[in-house]
Amino acid sequence: MLRSRWIAGPAGEQPGPLVAALTDFRMNRALDLPGIARRGRSLSRLWPELPGAVGMWLWVDLVNRRVGSLSVWRDEDDLQEFVRLRAHVQIMREYRHRGTLRSRTWRIGTLDRAALWGALTSSSA
Numbered sequence: 001m002l003r004s005r006w007i008a009g010p011a012g013e014q015p016g017p018l019v020a021a022l023t024d025f026r027m028n029r030a031l032d033l034p035g036i037a038r039r040g041r042s043l044s045r046l047w048p049e050l051p052g053a054v055g056m057w058l059w060v061d062l063v064n065r066r067v068g069s070l071s072v073w074r075d076e077d078d079l080q081e082f083v084r085l086r087a088h089v090q091i092m093r094e095y096r097h098r099g100t101l102r103s104r105t106w107r108i109g110t111l112d113r114a115a116l117w118g119a120l121t122s123s124s125a
Contacts, residue, residue, distance in 0.1 A: 001061045001121060006113060007044055009053025011074045016109045018054060019073040020116060027065040027099040036067055039091045046087065052078020054111060070120055072111060
């Protein structure tokens, strides 16, 4: 599994509780990867200006045709604002029929990036 560098958000690393969000998209066809990666990267450029965004990684598992993100938010409302963001909605509409999306959110007490990433890689996501 490959991942981007940690992309810090404007909320900075603050005390918890915080909200972690995982997206895991399994593509039907590997040929969709370039477009998905390009769109995901363009969306990540908005990250430094998203209210409530603490930080995130983009990740890819080429062998299993999976891509996704692991993000941390100040609270659930900030996460929901991102989910409703026009650019995000457009990407989801464009690719939703090209694979299977799983997502989950959970509360974390503090931001421990190593533990957060470790939890993702030790599970099947």
